[in-house]
Amino acid sequence: xxxxxxxxxxxxxxxxxxxxxxxxxxxxxxxxxxxxxxxxxxxxxxxxxxxxxxxxxxxxxxxxxxxxxxxxxxxxxxxxxxxxxxxxxxxxxxxxxxxxxxxxxxxxxxxxxxxxxxxxxxxxxxxxxxxxxxxxxxxxxxxxxxxxxxxxxxxxxxxxxxxxxxxxxxxxxxxxxxxxxxxxxxxxxxxxxxxxxxxxxxxxxxxxxxxxxxxxxxxxxxxxxxxxxxxxxxxxxxxxxxxxxxxxxxxxxxxxxxxxxxxxxxxxxxxxxxxxxxxxxxxxxxxxxxxxxxxxxxxxxxxxxxxxxxxxxxxxxxxxxxxxxxxxxxxxxxxxxxxxxxxxxxxxxxxxxxxxxxxxxxxxxxxxxxxxxxxxxx
Amino acid sequence: xxxxxxxxxxxxxxxxxxxxxxxxxxxxxxxxxxxxxxxxxxxxxxxxxxxxxxxxxxxxxxxxxxxxxxxxxxxxxxxxxxxxxxxxxxxxxxxxxxxxxxxxxxxxxxxxxxxxxxxxxxxxxxxxxxxxxxxxxxxxxxxxxxxxxxxxxxxxxxxxxxxxxxxxxxxxxxxxxxxxxxxxxxxxxxxxxxxxxxxxxxxxxxxxxxxxxxxxxxxxxxxxxxxxxxxxxxxxxxxxxxxxxxxxxxxxxxxxxxxxxxxxxxxxxxxxxxxx
Ligand SMILES: Cc1ncc(C[n+]2csc(CCOP(=O)(O)OP(=O)(O)O)c2C)c(N)n1
Ligand code: SF4
Ligand SMILES: [Mg+2]
Numbered sequence: 001x002x003x004x005x006x007x008x009x010x011x012x013x014x015x016x017x018x019x020x021x022x023x024x025x026x027x028x029x030x031x032x033x034x035x036x037x038x039x040x041x042x043x044x045x046x047x048x049x050x051x052x053x054x055x056x057x058x059x060x061x062x063x064x065x066x067x068x069x070x071x072x073x074x075x076x077x078x079x080x081x082x083x084x085x086x087x088x089x090x091x092x093x094x095x096x097x098x099x100x101x102x103x104x105x106x107x108x109x110x111x112x113x114x115x116x117x118x119x120x121x122x123x124x125x126x127x128x129x130x131x132x133x134x135x136x137x138x139x140x141x142x143x144x145x146x147x148x149x150x151x152x153x154x155x156x157x158x159x160x161x162x163x164x165x166x167x168x169x170x171x172x173x174x175x176x177x178x179x180x181x182x183x184x185x186x187x188x189x190x191x192x193x194x195x196x197x198x199x200x201x202x203x204x205x206x207x208x209x210x211x212x213x214x215x216x217x218x219x220x221x222x223x224x225x226x227x228x229x230x231x232x233x234x235x236x237x238x239x240x241x242x243x244x245x246x247x248x249x250x251x252x253x254x255x256x257x258x259x260x261x262x263x264x265x266x267x268x269x270x271x272x273x274x275x276x277x278x279x280x281x282x283x284x285x286x287x288x289x290x291x292x293x294x295x296x297x298x299x300x301x302x303x304x305x306x307x308x309x310x311x312x313x314x315x316x317x318x319x320x321x322x323x324x325x326x327x328x329x330x331x332x333x334x335x336x337x338x339x340x341x342x343x344x345x346x347x348x349x350x351x352x353x354x355x356x357x358x359x360x361x362x363x364x365x366x367x368x369x370x371x372x373x374x375x376x377x378x
Numbered sequence: 379x380x381x382x383x384x385x386x387x388x389x390x391x392x393x394x395x396x397x398x399x400x401x402x403x404x405x406x407x408x409x410x411x412x413x414x415x416x417x418x419x420x421x422x423x424x425x426x427x428x429x430x431x432x433x434x435x436x437x438x439x440x441x442x443x444x445x446x447x448x449x450x451x452x453x454x455x456x457x458x459x460x461x462x463x464x465x466x467x468x469x470x471x472x473x474x475x476x477x478x479x480x481x482x483x484x485x486x487x488x489x490x491x492x493x494x495x496x497x498x499x500x501x502x503x504x505x506x507x508x509x510x511x512x513x514x515x516x517x518x519x520x521x522x523x524x525x526x527x528x529x530x531x532x533x534x535x536x537x538x539x540x541x542x543x544x545x546x547x548x549x550x551x552x553x554x555x556x557x558x559x560x561x562x563x564x565x566x567x568x569x570x571x572x573x574x575x576x577x578x579x580x581x582x583x584x585x586x587x588x589x590x591x592x593x594x595x596x597x598x599x600x601x602x603x604x605x606x607x608x609x610x611x612x613x614x615x616x617x618x619x620x621x622x623x624x625x626x627x628x629x630x631x632x633x634x635x636x637x638x639x640x641x642x643x644x645x646x647x648x649x650x651x652x653x654x
Contacts, residue, residue, distance in 0.1 A: 028466055049651035054465045054644065059491040063458040066451065066488075070431075070462025073449065074470070078462070096452050223447045223463060224470045226426050230442055232450035241396065241442060242450075 006188040013151040013177040014039035014081075016184060017107055018047065020155030021079050023192045026105070027053035028078040030067035032060050032086060035119045036175045037109040040081035061086035065093035068104045072097075073231060075222030077159055081107035084117060087126060087133070094168055095134030096233040098256070101166035101210075101218070103197055105158045110174040110286075112337075112363045121363030122175035124286055127341040130170045131315045137253055139260040141169040141267060142315040146289040148182035154312065160195040161267060165259055166217050172314065174337070176287040176365055200227060209240045212251070216259030260316055269312035270321040274300060278307025280378045281329045283322065283346055285311040288335050288366050295371035306375050317345045326351035331378045333358060335366050390415040390425065392445045400439055404598030406557035406583030410504055411440055413560055414473070417567035428471050431460045433485060435477035436510040436585070454485030457492045460499055468498075468641045471571065478505040479517040482538050486518070493547035493576050497640040500570045500577040503540055506585035514588030525592040540580040545633040550575025552633040556582040556605040559629060569631065575639040582609070582627065 011019070017040055021029075029044035031037075045055040054071070058064040061082050068078035082090065087108045097104055110126050112118035126133075130142045141161050145151050151173065158169040200207045200219040209229040210218050221227030234242040235249050243249065260267065273293060275281060284292040289310045299306040309325050311318060326332060326349055334343040335358040343357050358374055360366045387393050401407050418428065428446040432438040434453035441448035447470070451459040456474045464472045481489050481503045492499065508526060509515040516526035519537045526533060541554040551573035553566040563581060570577035584590060584601035595601045612630035615623060 028462065030462065049644070049648040050654070052648060056461070056465060058458065058461075059487050062455060063461070063488055063491070066455045066458025067462035067465070070449075070459035070464075071466035072462070073459075074463045074466035076466040078466075092452055093455060093458075222467075223429060223449075224427065224467045228425060228445060228447050230448045230450070232442075233452060234450065239395075 006186065008183060008185050010181050010183050011148055012039065012179055012181045013145065013148050013173055014109070014179070015043055016148045016151035017081070017155045017171070017173070018043040019186055020152040021105070021159065022047060022051065023152070023186070023189060023194075024077065024156040024159035025194050025196070026077045026079045026159060027051060028068060028071035028076045029054075029080065030056050030058050030064040030071070030078070031080050031082065032058055032064050034083045034086045036111060036178045037081045037083045037107065039178070040107060044079070061089040062093060065090040065106070069093060069097050069102050072102050072104045073223045075225065077103070077163070079105045079107065081109065083109050083111045083119075084113045084126060085115070087129065091133040095136060095138060097168040098134065098138040098140060099233045099235070100231050101220070101256075102168070103162040103166055104168050105155070105162055105171060106168060107155075107171045107173060109178045110172060112361070118363040120175060122287060122337060122365060123361070123363065124172075124174060124288070124337040124341070126172065127314060127338065130172055139167060139257050140315060141165070141167055141260070141313070142172060143169065143269070143312060144172045144285040144314050145177050146286055146310065147177065148180060149184045151177065152184060152186060156192060156194070157269070160193065163195050163197040164217070165263055165267075166197065166220060167260065172286060174287050204228070208238050210236060210238045212238070212255055216255045216262055264316060267313055267316060268318035268321065270318050271310040271312060273308040273310070275307035275309060275325065275328075277305055278329055279305040280331045280333070280375060281307045281309055281325050282333045282335065282371060282375070283309045283311065283325065283342070284335055285314060285342060288337060291366050291368040292335060292371050294368035295375055298368065298372050299375040304375060311342065314342065319349055322346055322349050323351060326353040329353060331356060333371065333374050333378065335371055337361070337366060386415045386419050390418065390445055391443055396443050399443060401436060402587045404584070404586060405436065406506060406581070406585070407437055407440060407504060409557040409560055410475070410502065410563070410581050410583060411443060413563040413567055414502070415444070416564045417571060420564070420568050421571055423471055427469065428473065429460070429463055430473050430475065431456045431463070432475045433477065433480035434511070435480050437475055437477040437504040438480065438511075440475045454480050454483070455488065456480070457485060457488045457499070457501065461492065461497055464497055464499055464641070473500045473502065473571065475502045475504065477510065478503060478507060478519040478540065479509045482518040482540060482543070490543070490547040493544050493549040493578065495640050496548060496550055496575045496637065498574050498576070500579070502567065503578065503580045504583045505540055505580050506583045506589060507537070508585050508589035510585045510588050514592060526589070541578065541632050544578035544580075548576075549578045549633065550635055550637060550639070551577035551631070553578070553631045554580045554582070554627065554629050556609050556629060557584060558602045558605040559609065562629065566631065569634070573634065575637060
């Protein structure tokens with residue numbers, strides 16, 4: 001693929017997302033311009049044609065989401081990228097992808113909101129929307145990037161999880177990571193693990209498109225490959241046709257959840273820093289992790305036994321990893337560039353440990369000094 | 379003709395799986411479905427290379443009945459899904475069926491942009507002048523002065539002429555037919571599918587259950603008669619005055635132009651990009 005692999009490069013987060021997507025085998029992008037995500041579309045429009053891929057700028061984000069679902073149904077790995085207002089518009093079709101189990105990746109470069117908000121300022125206000133933005137009961141995977149190298153690695157990871165579990169994966173970035181330039185070393189293409197959706201191993205006449213199996217993830221036939229079947233956002237039976245039979249509806253919804261629950265060990269990604277003997281800890285995600293890391297190191301320098309848990313996967317919420325930290329530490333700080341979204345999930349884990357919030361909603365980054373001040377007081 | 383349709387039913391429909399259908403007896407949707415499979419048979423297209431995508435509405439239930447690659451998307455968005463499918467697999471023949479509300483209210487933006495973009499898709503719009511599925515609320519094509527579930531006092535908005543809208547927006551092929559003129563509809567659908575580029579076939583169709591009932595046309599026959607009387611062939615309409623055409627509509631091919639389509643143009647970009 002990329003002539004740039006195996007190289008040391010100075011990239012911004014948005015560019016690294018493109019490199020990651022291409023390395024993962026993404027060959028279709030549909031999008032609509034919006035700050036601070038536009039560079040992803042621009043670079044895709046430049047890169048995809050030579051790779052025999054397709055870029056299209058659609059009339060809005062509703063259409064972009066529809067187009068990537070269509071391309072994925074036809075067997076091509078697909079991406080769209082947007083920011084808050086566009087992410088809101090994508091929600092209905094995102095639900096279609098959940099219901100029809102269409103792999104696809106949506107990057108949301110978060111900016112401050114609500115509404116048009118602060119278009120060039122960072123925030124983390126879309127965490128709950130990423131989880132629950134579309135209506136109805138549904139599982140979804142949400143990853144959060146904290147650095148340019150994360151952008152590359154986790155975009156690949158996002159495609160791999162999406163393909164493996166037939167579920168849309170949301171990558172939450174933010175204005176800081178998107179526009180920060182950092183040196184990254186991209187691996188050779190051969191060194192990149194690429195997972196493709198499981199395709200049917202049986203002839204078309206035996207194919208049952210939504211048949212359950214041990215993993216709960218049915219094999220997916222490319223539209224137009226001879227496996228004619230029906231795809232719908234209505235609740236459907238194993239053949240893909242609409243059903244209202246209570247036992248079939250129940251089995252469908254439960255399988256959607258079971259396939260993700262089965263995958264918890266590999267889906268719930270976290271990173272720990274200096275947690276082994278920690279008495280107090282910071283639980284952070286996205287760009288804020290960077291400040292947290294610095295503050296924790298600084299605290300250690302003062303002899304404070306502080307540690308860091310970085311949540312890479314926000315959903316399904318990595319409850320086990322959080323619980324371990326809560327059991328071990330006296331106090332836990334959850335700094336967020338919102339009024340407190342992930343802290344609710346942390347509290348839901350419900351160990352007696354004191355959980356402290358730190359919120360910033362002025363469009364400015366949470367600095368290491370702010371977190372450090374908390375650590376001194378904890 | 380009936381005998382022929384009989385065998386086509388076995389060839390192209392999920393006849394052993396999905397029937398009886400959900401539509402009201404006499405609904406125009408069935409006539410459009412019959413025309414569609416006759417047009418496809420005439421063009422000799424294989425089921426594996428066909429996609430029928432739809433939005434949400436009574437019309438949106440059509441894909442479930444055909445034994446193609448089928449998709450029942452979200453309300454108004456079928457064209458966007460179809461765009462992705464066609465771009466990912468250009469060899470497929472992608473047909474989209476939409477309702478008037480589906481295509482020109484909630485999906486109106488996608489509709490005009492699909493026409494402008496000129497991707498090789500065929501959009502069939504079943505214009506029954508009403509929101510059938512949700513119970514007869516007015517749509518963008520409900521005639522001024524008529525009655526609907528949400529126009530209890532008479533409708534005060536003006537209707538979109540769908541075919542003319544599509545032609546203005548840049549579609550390669552535009553036609554209007556009716557469910558009364560079924561043989562002509564076969565031709566129009568075959569013409570649209572065969573034409574490379576974006577094709578639109580607006581089909582005036584009867585929803586006697588939700589529209590007719592509220593507008594002195596209680597049954598399918600009355601509505602078909604209405605289409606027969608109000609429709610004027612394009613060439614005949616050319617010689618008629620505006621006064622003579624008042625309240626009537628043209629049927630036939632309104633536009634048929636050859637121009638570069640998106641897939642061909644994009645392939646040129648790919649070739650250029652690869653050379654560099
Ligand atoms: C986003 C959204 N809004 C509203 C609906 C409810 N809805 C279903 S079908 C329909 C209108 C159907 O009218 P039309 O498109 O003309 O199709 P017809 O039933 O007449 O064939 C509406 C409003 C929906 N499914 N999705
Ligand atoms: S409600 Fe109208 S459009 Fe729907 S099936 Fe009945 S007649 Fe047809
Ligand atoms: Mg209608």
